[in-house]
Amino acid sequence: MSVQSPISSVNDFVVRFANVNGSGSASANELFARAILRHGVPVSPRNIFPSNIQGLPTWYEVRVTEAGHLGARGGVDMMVAMNPQTWDKDVASIEPGGYLFYDSTKPMPSSKFRADITVIGVPLTAITNSTYTDPRQRQLFKNIIYLGALSALLEMDPKLIEQLIGEQYKGKEKLLSSNVHALHLGRDWALQNLKCPIGLRVKKADKVGDRIFVEGNSAAALGAVYGGATVCAWYPITPSSSLAEAFTSHCKKLRHDPETGKAQYAIVQAEDELASIGIVIGASWNGARAFTATSGPGISLMTEFIGLSYFAEIPAVIMDVQRAGPSTGMPTRTQQCDIIACAYASHGDTKHVLLFPEDPAEAFEFAATSFDLAERLQTVIFVMLDLDIGMNHRLCRPLRWDDARQYDRGKVMTTEMLEEGRDFGRYLDVDGDGIPYRTYPGTHPTKGSYFTRGTSRDRYARYSEEGPVYADNMQRLVRKFETAQDLVPRPLQANAAKPTKYGVIYFGSTAPAMDEAIEMLEARGHQLDRLRIRAFPFHSSVASFIADHDFVYVVEQNRDAQLRQLIVNENGIDPVRLVPILHYDGTPITARFIANAIGDHQDHLKVTPLRKAVS
């Protein structure tokens, strides 16, 4: 075997922890990621977990990235192999020259290792068992002990870790000191018995700034609080459950009447997704801001109600934390695969507004904005998160709120307006924007009541099956959707340093990988203009961006190029001009993948022209 020199890198490497689900490793691993952040070095951690509570393999990957590349990188520089079940696969996945950290209590045959990596054995079980007798303590502290050993190997500042432990166990002195003790058990053993540091090192930097470290689901839930949501109905489904649960915990802290202690919100864990969206529609019809959080299978179940929201024009907000489908698919893997399902959800002719946040900060903003949009447009708004954004801690800009901001409650005819004798037609387009006025139930004793229904009706909400009346209403709904175009978040364009004929369109959680891929492509000599789409219906700048380029790559995380389909379909674009770049194996898309796929295609385009046959 060739001699492979160990990888040497400061603040730029990937550590992956291979654990058994339910072993308590998650909090130790998160502590590791947070500790690196405290060094002023950005990290991008990801949970790779099974649909299981205890026993199956789970991984936690921490990308240490002083350059701030927050997408998944691919490859592993150091494997912390704590799971015998996945040992072979884990060892095989280490980059040549990488490091293997393992529990050396039991001797392992040399065939279980690789010659081209550095093997670091720490007798974790032996250390743990000689210190602790309680089995649960043994399991939990073993995680902290390996964290201690890693801190020595990677030359981390133990003070910063202790500080974090201090914050975590504030007021629980016993837990605090025992955790610090375990940390030093591992650290001291490593310092005494191993060559520290190794080639991978964490060095203090100042690259984190005022950024925060938060999960997208939690940020979106907070956006719902700030956006004034008072009713939340949901049904547990991975990866969206933590969004509704976060809404509950945010509300407990932020939404109780200081005098009476009573709740200024209502949260119902419904019996299924049909009831969830039914409750949301009922509440919104009655003038409250309401939302549900779900994932693909939930969207499928909700489609009948989504059609009602569209046709009867009732506001609703659905936060779809996407996971790999179809059917049950891969419930704990990420994808952007509900684009078409949401854009056209329901039987009959429907189109819905979709928002695509790129990270938790934007999830917060879009979640708050979605309630304004839902009430302004009187229709369902989808906030399209995915597992990668929703269930991972992501470093992002701090959440901001402008105290001067007012909620846009949309066109609501009040008692006073009715008293003034304003003509109220529930489906009457008074302003030419396709948006009619509505009244809340109970507004006026004799004016403004109407009968809401999913059947066809005239401008005054009277039942009608007359063709022209139906068509008139359907046309108004189209007008309303056109109005939406200018209300939703606009696409963001970033041009290459040099003029180029090529562009790339991307959205959502692909953003950090895309930004990094652009750098890689530039290094390969490929210049690309970028357009990050943030909403559907597409703003006119999407069509002009495509018109301005010979070819536009559309990067997405699904098999069928769903966003591309939507662009082709809605903007009448020649499909040949949109080159799909598709990643859909359930892992988050990486810069390497994008750069390779686009780079290869670009190389292909540089075909030497056929020479004319010269006699």
Add this chain to the structure above:
Amino acid sequence: MTYIAKPKFHHPGLKKNELGYTHRDYEGKISTLCAGCGHDSITASIIEACYELSIEPHRVAKISGIGCSSKTPDYFLGNSHGFNSVHGRMPSVLTGANLANRDLIYLGVSGDGDSASIGFGQFAHSIRRGVNMTYIVENNGVYGLTKGQFSATADRGSKSKKGVVNTDNAIDLVAIALQLGATFVARSFSGDKTQLVPLIAAAIQHKGASFIDVISPCIAFNNHAGSTKSFDYVREHNDAVNRLDVLVGREPIHVDYAPGTVQVVEQHDGSRIALRKLDADYDAHDRLGAMTFLQKHAAKGQIVTGLLYVDPEAEDLHAHLNTVDTPLNALEAKTLCPGSAALDKINASLR
């Protein structure tokens, strides 16, 4: 049909209730159901009950699913907001509406197809949550709008108009409602307005999940010999355990009962109902007893009607969730939005 405008004029001498409204003020559009439909009698009973209670019509939200029964909210309380939602999903829409504004009166109108088949789950869960509502099922044992298929409340052995015998067991929504903790449970018959009107009025006054199963014969598809939901069959097998009178102020709505055997039940909000026992053994405060009584009589082919169970100390979903007294839809941004200072603190905790 619905294009026929209902004339607005009425006799100047029409009786007015406490709020000065006449009967006409509680009516809606002209019914498009078949002449003689049991559902129209229920509509009339709802109008009567709301008139008698002097409810402001616009303070009622009437919500329904899909089917003949679910069309009826268009035929009463024309000044109320109505919502003809999705098949079987009235309970969830009503639950959401109720959460948004606890101050309105919620009237859920559904049918046996809507509540016992496609919406069986939603029926059950809205009951077990204790949503403050009056849930009326207009039960005819048949799918009328699709022309006569059996519904899930059709009794086993009953015969369809085409002569098919039902081999599936029937769902008794009253039994389910009792089991799931409804705090007001009644059964009545569309052909017995004197029984039905006070039941509806008492259910509206009840602060909790009120459920009324109203047997309502389908004149077009389920009113023949061999049906157990026909006018004749229900009249013959009706076993009323009590009669009810709602006391508004000090006066009962109906005073046509003989004195004696009357029990006055005071509900949580102070409203009172007078219960006149017809069956001396029946106790409307005994949930378990009610369940047994129903089963025994059902086995004998009898249809037990009346107020079957009431819990005067009922709690509703808002009490369980400890929500504020102000309706959630009336809370303003300054209450709902924690503002930038709170957000700065949250940001700081995430570093």
